[in-house]
Amino acid sequence: xxxxxxxxxxxxxxxxxxxxxxxxxxxxxxxxxxxxxxxxxxxxxxxxxxxxxxxxxxxxxxxxxxxxxxxxxxxxxxxxxxxxxxxxxxxxxxxxxxxxxxxxxxxxxxxxxxxxxxxxxxxxxxxxxxxxxxxxxxxxxxxxxxxxxxxxxxxxxxxxxxxxxxxxxxxxxxxxxxxxxxxxxxxxxxxxxxxxxxxxxxxxxxxxxxxxxxxxxxxxxxxxxxxxxxxxxxxxxxxxxxxxxxxxxxxxxxxxxxxxxxxxxxxxxxxxxxxxxxxxxxxxxxxxxxxxxxxxxxxxxxxxxxxxxxxxxxxxxxxxxxxxxxxxxxxxxxxxxxxxxxxxxxxxxxxxxxxxxxxxxxxxxxxxxxxxxxxxxxxxxxxxxxxxxxxxxxxxxxxxxxxxxxxxxxxxxxxxxxxxxxxxxxxxxxxxxxxxxxxxxxxxxxxxxxxxxxxxxxxxxxxxxxxxxxxxxxxxxxxxxxxxxxxxxxxxxxxxxxxxxxxxxxxxxxxxxxxxxxxxxxxxxxxxxxxxxxxxxxxxxxxxxxxxxxxxxxxxxxxxxxxxxxxxxxxxxxxxxxxxxxxxxxxxxxxxxxxxxxxxxxxxxxxxxxxxxxxxxxxxxxxxxxxxxx
Amino acid sequence: xxxxxxxxxxxxxxxxxxxxxxxxxxxxxxxxxxxxxxxxxxxxxxxxxxxxxxxxxxxxxxxxxxxxxxxxxx
Numbered sequence: 269x270x271x272x273x274x275x276x277x278x279x280x281x282x283x284x285x286x287x288x289x290x291x292x293x294x295x296x297x298x299x300x301x302x303x304x305x306x307x308x309x310x311x312x313x314x315x316x317x318x319x320x321x322x323x324x325x326x327x328x329x330x331x332x333x334x335x336x337x338x339x340x341x342x343x344x345x346x347x348x349x350x351x352x353x354x355x356x357x358x359x360x361x362x363x364x365x366x367x368x369x370x371x372x373x374x375x376x377x378x379x380x381x382x383x384x385x386x387x388x389x390x391x392x393x394x395x396x397x398x399x400x401x402x403x404x405x406x407x408x409x410x411x412x413x414x415x416x417x418x419x420x421x422x423x424x425x426x427x428x429x430x431x432x433x434x435x436x437x438x439x440x441x442x443x444x445x446x447x448x449x450x451x452x453x454x455x456x457x458x459x460x461x462x463x464x465x466x467x468x469x470x471x472x473x474x475x476x477x478x479x480x481x482x483x484x485x486x487x488x489x490x491x492x493x494x495x496x497x498x499x500x501x502x503x504x505x506x507x508x509x510x511x512x513x514x515x516x517x518x519x520x521x522x523x524x525x526x527x528x529x530x531x532x533x534x535x536x537x538x539x540x541x542x543x544x545x546x547x548x549x550x551x552x553x554x555x556x557x558x559x560x561x562x563x564x565x566x567x568x569x570x571x572x573x574x575x576x577x578x579x580x581x582x583x584x585x586x587x588x589x590x591x592x593x594x595x596x597x598x599x600x601x602x603x604x605x606x607x608x609x610x611x612x613x614x615x616x617x618x619x620x621x622x623x624x625x626x627x628x629x630x631x632x633x634x635x636x637x638x639x640x641x642x643x644x645x646x647x648x649x650x651x652x653x654x655x656x657x658x659x660x661x662x663x664x665x666x667x668x669x670x671x672x673x674x675x676x677x678x679x680x681x682x683x684x685x686x687x688x689x690x691x692x693x694x695x696x697x698x699x700x701x702x703x704x705x706x707x708x709x710x711x712x713x714x715x716x717x718x719x720x721x722x723x724x725x726x727x728x729x730x731x732x733x734x735x736x737x738x739x740x741x742x743x744x745x746x747x748x749x750x751x752x753x754x755x756x757x758x759x760x761x762x763x764x765x766x767x768x769x770x771x772x773x774x775x776x777x778x779x780x781x782x783x784x785x786x787x788x789x790x791x792x793x794x795x796x797x798x799x800x801x802x803x804x805x806x807x808x809x810x811x812x813x814x815x816x817x818x819x820x821x822x823x824x825x826x827x828x829x830x831x832x833x834x835x836x837x838x839x840x841x842x843x844x845x846x847x848x849x850x851x852x853x854x855x856x857x858x859x860x861x862x863x864x865x866x867x868x869x870x871x872x873x874x875x876x877x878x879x880x881x882x883x884x885x886x887x888x889x890x891x892x893x894x895x896x897x898x
Numbered sequence: 899x900x901x902x903x904x905x906x907x908x909x910x911x912x913x914x915x916x917x918x919x920x921x922x923x924x925x926x927x928x929x930x931x932x933x934x935x936x937x938x939x940x941x942x943x944x945x946x947x948x949x950x951x952x953x954x955x956x957x958x959x960x961x962x963x964x965x966x967x968x969x970x971x972x
Contacts, residue, residue, distance in 0.1 A: 608942030707963055808956040814963075861949035864942060 269589045269614065269879075270559050271297065274550040274566060276574030281308070281548040285537055287569035289530075291562055292883025294552040295590050296540045308541045308548065318535050321352065325528045327359035328521050334366035335514035337521065350531070355524035362517050366510065373506040380499040383492050386412070389441040389449035390489045396439070400453050401486035406435070407456045408485045411466065415446030424469035432458060530884055537882050551579070553590050554881065589614040591876030599624040601666035605860065609868070611876035616732050619863075619872060624670070626721060626867070627859050632674025633717065634813045634855035636703070637820065639686035640848055641675030648672055671856075686844060687820025703817045710810045718806025719755050721862070722799060723748045725870030732871050743787030744870070746780055747796055751803065753777045802866040809862075812854050819847040908962040915958025922951035 272294070274284055288294050299307050310318065383390075393410070400408045413421055425438050437453045454462070480488035541550045554562060563576045591611045593603045595618070602624040612618060635641070648668035655661035683691055683698030690696040701709045726748035734741035753773050760770035784792045823843035830836040930944035 608945065610942075707967055711960065804957070805953050807960050808952070811956045811959045815959075857945070857949065858952075860945060861952070864946045865950065 269553050269592075270556045271551065271553055271579040271584050271589070272559060272562065272576055273579055274574060274576050276548060276570060278543055278546055278548050280570040280574055281538070281541060281543070281550075283570040284548070284550065284566050284574050285534060285541070287565040288550070288552075288562070289534060289537065289883055290569075291558070291565050293554045293558040293881050294550075294562060295554065295879055295881045296537055297551040297553060297588070299540060299542050306542065306544075308538055308543045310535060310538060314535060314538075318532065320356070321528045321531055324352065324356045324359055325525065325532065327356070327363045328525045328528065331359055331363040331366050332518070332521050332525065334363065334370055335510060335518060335521075337514050337518040350527040352524075352528070355520070355528075358517065358520060359524060362513065362521060365513060369506050369510050369513070373503055373510075376499050376503050376506065380496065380503075383496045383499075385443055385445070386449060386492065387496060389443065389451075390493060392441055393439065393451040394489050394493075396451060396453065397485045397489055401484070405456060406453055407459045409452045409454070409459070409462055410485055411450045411452060412443070413448045413450060415448075417470070418446075418448055420470050421448060421450065424466065427469060428452070428454065428465065533882070533884075552882070553879070555592065555594075586613065586615040587875075589877070590879035592879035593618050593620055595620045595624075601663045602627065604660075604663045605667070605863070609864065609872075610874035611878055613873040613876050615735070616873040616876075617728050617871060619728075619868060622724070622728075622867070623863055627667075627863060628670035628674045630717070630809060630859040630862060631671040631855045632676075632678040633714070633809055634858065635671075635675045635816060635851045636678035636682045636813055637684040637686065637817070637851075638676050638679035639684075639689070640820075640851055641672050641679050643848060644668055644675060644852065645672035682817070684817060684820070687817060687824045689824055692824070703813055704821060707810070707814060710814060711807060714806050714809035714813075715803060717809060718803040718862075718866070719751065721806065721867055722803050722870065723751055725867045726751070726799070729871035732873060739787050743784060743792050746784040746787055747792070747799055750777060750780050750784060750796060751799055753780065754800065799870075802869070805866055806862060808858050812858055816847065816851045816854075819850070820844065823847060904965055908965040911962040911965065912955070912958045915954045919951045919955040922954075923948055926951070 274288075276284055389410075393408075397408050400406045421440060428436050428438070432454055435455050439451045441449045441451075443449050452462070480492055483491070541548050543549070559576075559578060566574055566576060591614050593606065593611075595603060599620050602620050605623055605627065606612075606618075606620055632641075635644075645668075648665045651661050652665035652669070655665060679685065681698065681700035682703050683696050684703070685696070688704070701713070703710050726744050730741045730744035730748065732741075733744055753776050756765060757770055757773035757777065759765040760767055760773060784796065788795065823840045826839040826843060827833060827836040830839055926947050930948055933940055933944055
């Protein structure tokens with residue numbers, strides 16, 4: 269990264285800023301704090317315009333959200349002349365119309381849900397209501413009682429039966445959700461006293477839909493049932509209208525959004541420039557290779573009176589510089605795995621290349637099966653071909669590719685093809701080790717990988733610290749040496765290495781011990797213990813792998829275990845499918861964890877500021893609150 | 899050695915560590931889900947936190963395997 273300062277006459281500031289925005293490479297820095305230099309002000313006219321455009325943007329975003337128009341970036345350069353006044357009117361109208369349609373749709377859905385809730389009850393009581401409708405002496409009332417008041421219903425029935433005798437009948441129907449719908453048939457003259465009786469019996473009433481409350485039940489019920497059939501068509505009409513509105517105005521709204529966001533971003537950038545009575549200054553960060561193009565663009569746009577100077581490295585601190593990960597094409601997908609953590613500090617090590625090598629290696633070591641590897645490679649190729657460049661699916665497929673390759677390589681080393689199929693049918697022998705039998709050899713290989721990975725982490729930690737803190741670098745280096753010495757001593761003790769190496773290894777350990785304590789204090793010893801624990805943690809590579817191969821073998825055994833071969837084959841396929849899903853997910857998570865916890869813990873220094881250059885389509889504008897449509 | 903005790907030992911090694919891991923992950927996972935709802939950018943940290951207790955069951959698995967294969971002679 270380079271830090272540059274652009275200085276020029278005040279009347280050239282807009283042209284210079286436009287050139288900076290067009291290039292889209294400069295991240296504007298905080299305002300320089302110097303005597304006589306103050307932050308630039310927008311002026312009353314631009315302030316007023318900013319307020320208007322902020323409102324316009326709110327309308328546009330709400331309209332697009334209400335119309336469910338898919339977000340699609342429109343390049344501001346393609347917009348010939350921004351017509352903010354027309355867009356403001358159009359956005360307001362579109363927002364209003366979309367809101368009206370959405371509100372109508374919500375009301376219709378609520379109405380349908382409400383009537384649908386009563387539907388069974390209405391169908392059950394309709395004959396009784398029709399019968400009562402012919403009688404002048406009797407009348408019918410529908411009451412919905414909430415679930416919490418169900419107990420009071422029996423008390424009410426007893427009281428009314430005692431008061432009205434045989435002329436009173438009541439039928440109750442449970443509704444979905446626990447409420448109870450009750451149909452009361454009672455003498456007409458008692459009708460106006462019913463509300464008082466309900467209140468006395470502490471039976472709260474859930475109201476029927478507003479539109480039908482004033483109607484007699486004999487009219488309301490058929491109307492409600494007919495409405496239930498009519499509502500879906502009305503909802504569909506609303507949806508059609510919304511889609512048509514989105515199609516007609518979505519493109520224009522997107523254009524308006526791009527132009528307004530661009531203007532607001534430029535206004536915010538203007539405020540981040542500093543000025544004196546006659547001059548302006550802009551400071552910012554950009555990749556060193558972009559300094560030349562910036563100079564050329566700004567000079568072309570604002571003239572030769574505008575000067576661009578690169579600020580010396582000694583005059584700025586690494587903690588202020590933004591961080592951008594820049595890796596070869598093959599490693600770039602793995603930057604997404606680093607992006608799950610805070611960015612590394614400027615000037616420290618970018619772990620992407622190490623992750624790009626060790627992540628697929630660990631994945632392959634765990635899954636290690638030619639058959640599963642081929643399936644994974646095929647899936648990765650299909651997804652990669654179909655997904656858009658830069659999408660998450662595409663990145664996932666690009667990470668899965670190397671993982672599949674390592675899975676096939678380790679599958680060959682382990683002699684596995686969908687478990688033991690190749691071994692049983694073709695007599696294939698493993699080239700390296702049989703994971704099903706040689707459990708301890710697999711464990712040793714996993715821990716061996718742990719030693720290499722953790723020691724590499726410690727070495728990287730020493731290199732990172734070496735630039736600023738030599739004592740800490742010494743401690744990290746000494747930890748790496750001690751881990752290697754402990755491993756050598758153990759291997760010599762178990763006679764894997766010549767036994768005569770044991771004593772020298774222990775003597776060297778005793779020599780390095782005080783150096784570690786000198787470099788890192790007592791905590792260094794505790795950290796060394798943690799580091800040894802970290803190495804043992806790589807045993808999971810063996811554990812996950814062994815579980816995977818045993819499940820695959822079990823799947824194969826199902827073919828003979830079930831009576832019918834076809835059924836057995838089906839079970840085996842199903843089991844392999846499940847094992848494949850677990851086999852992809854488990855190793856990915858475990859490999860990720862081994863990197864994040866065991867490896868990064870030794871050298872990774874989080875806290876870097878992301879690189880967010882000022883350009884077209886950048887988010888310097890104030891983000892607006894987005895209200896969701898009901 | 900009595901094969902029954904080896905089997906019980908192996909079962910305890912994997913069973914108890916699995917229970918411990920499950921309990922720890924349930925607590926961390928619930929808290930992690932709440933964190934992600936508020937701050938999705940902390941996904942990496944949450945993955946680390948959820949994955950940390952897994953070491954227990956993995957070491958339990960290895961101890962159980964060692965018991966069965968080395969001592970059990972299987």
